[in-house]
Amino acid sequence: MSLLFTPLTLPAPNGGITLSNRIVVAPMCQYQAIDGCANDWHLMHWGNLLNSGAAMFTIEATAVLPEGRITPNCLGLWDDATEAALENHLRRARALAPSTAVCIQLAHAGRKASSAVPWHGGQLLSPQSGGWTPLGPSPVAHLPQEAPPHAMNSVDLRATVDAFVQSAQRAARIGVDAIELHSAHGYLLHQFLSPIANQRNDAYGGEFERRIRFPLEVFNAVRGAYSGVLGVRLSASDWVEGGWDIAQSTLFAQSLKSLGCDFIHVSSGG
Numbered sequence: 001m002s003l004l005f006t007p008l009t010l011p012a013p014n015g016g017i018t019l020s021n022r023i024v025v026a027p028m029c030q031y032q033a034i035d036g037c038a039n040d041w042h043l044m045h046w047g048n049l050l051n052s053g054a055a056m057f058t059i060e061a062t063a064v065l066p067e068g069r070i071t072p073n074c075l076g077l078w079d080d081a082t083e084a085a086l087e088n089h090l091r092r093a094r095a096l097a098p099s100t101a102v103c104i105q106l107a108h109a110g111r112k113a114s115s116a117v118p119w120h121g122g123q124l125l126s127p128q129s130g131g132w133t134p135l136g137p138s139p140v141a142h143l144p145q146e147a148p149p150h151a152m153n154s155v156d157l158r159a160t161v162d163a164f165v166q167s168a169q170r171a172a173r174i175g176v177d178a179i180e181l182h183s184a185h186g187y188l189l190h191q192f193l194s195p196i197a198n199q200r201n202d203a204y205g206g207e208f209e210r211r212i213r214f215p216l217e218v219f220n221a222v223r224g225a226y227s228g229v230l231g232v233r234l235s236a237s238d239w240v241e242g243g244w245d246i247a248q249s250t251l252f253a254q255s256l257k258s259l260g261c262d263f264i265h266v267s268s269g270g
Contacts, residue, residue, distance in 0.1 A: 008055075010178065012262050014227040017101050017177050019055035026265075027058040027105040027180070029074065031117045036066060036076025037085035043093055050097035057100055059090075061107040061182055064163040067132055068108035068188065071117045072125070077106070077167045087174040094175075103178035105233065106167050106222075108160060110188030111136035111149035111197065135160075137192045137214075138199040157204070157214060160188070161221050168226040178229035181219060184267045189215040190235055193252065194244040212252050216259065223260045231263035232256055 009018045032041040049057045063069040063076040076082045094102065109115075114131035115122050124146040125131025135156055136149030152160070168179055183189035191197035192214045198205045204214050223230055234253065238244045253264050 010229045010231075010262055012178075012227060012229040013260070016229055016262070017056075019101060020099070021053075021055045023054040023056075024103070025049050025052060025054045025057040027060045029060045029070065031071055031073040033073055033075040036063065036069065036074070036078065036082045038075060038082075038089045039085070040089070042075070042086075043089045046090060046093035047096055050093055050100045050102075055101060056103055056178070058103040058105055058180060059086075059176075061105050061109075061187075062086075062167070064106055064108055064167040065160065067113060067135060068110075068160075068163070069113055070109045070187075071115050072130055073117055074109075077104070077170050078163060083170045083174065090174060090176075101177040102175075103180055103229070104171050104176045105180045105182050106164060106171070107182035108135075108163075108188040110134065110191045111140070111142045112186055136188070137197055137205065140197055140199055142186070142197075151200075157217075161218055164218050165221050165225045168222045168230075172226055172228060176228070178231065178262075179222070179226060180231045180233050180263075180265060181222065182233050183215050184233040184235035184265075186235075189218060190244070193248070194238055196238060196240060196243045208248055208251070212255060215252075216255055219256060219261065220259050229262045230260070231265060232261055233265045233267065235267045237268070 005021045007018055007020055008022045010016050060075055063074055065078050077086055111134050113134040114125050116125050134149040135152050139148040139151045141148045171179055193211055198211050203210055234249060236246050236249045
């Protein structure tokens with residue numbers, strides 16, 4: 001018999017959760033939030049997927065800071081307003097499927113932030129066009145024709161760690177069962193891992209141990225503040241010579257496990 005329909009326990013300091021089967025709905029960006037706030041679009045989207053038969057549903061990439069959104073229409077969890085909106089719509093959706101576990105993917109888009117929604121081209125938006133200046137590990141543009149991001153300084157790094165922690169605490173307050181930290185697909189934490197985007201010459205760039213330092217600081221801080229199931233989304237390879245690769249992913253995963261990572265969600269590329 002296939003293991004797909006058998007229970008699976010995800011461990012955590014608080015005891016973890018047992019899923020009724022091994023089907024998990026992956027996070028899917030909707031680009032429908034208003035000022036980061038969930039609305040009735042999310043109520044319908046979540047309600048449908050919570051009733052899909054999957055044992056756990058993952059809420060889309062949810063920005064921990066306004067400047068961490070991929071687009072101006074992305075979901076957020078950075079203040080009381082975004083928390084209240086998410087709590088209200090998630091509570092109503094879950095009333096129709098109380099046995100389905102809920103995970104949330106907490107994210108920061110880094111240099112890929114301030115982009116137009118996909119159906120408007122997905123390119124970098126200038127501040128004059130409703131965007132903002134993105135942050136990144138280094139002033140290296142995502143695309144040649146785009147302006148470079150602001151290279152994060154020590155204040156930016158500390159604020160971002162704190163933002164991930166606070167968003168995790170907000171997620172716990174509204175009853176989310178698990179958290180996935182987005183460290184894949186070329187977004188901020190992946191940018192620090194990859195020598196393509198990370199060209200720093202300080203303690204957060206250069207050799208492997210320095211490039212993994214900031215993502216590990218984020219994970220360790222969240223782990224210290226959140227006792228529920230905590231995992232990481234990881235791109236196994238940049239598929240570019242000299243970039244992030246499977247060997248580095250393996251070593252990084254070992255470091256995460258040593259810090260108490262409960263699961264690692266691996267993607268095939270950046």
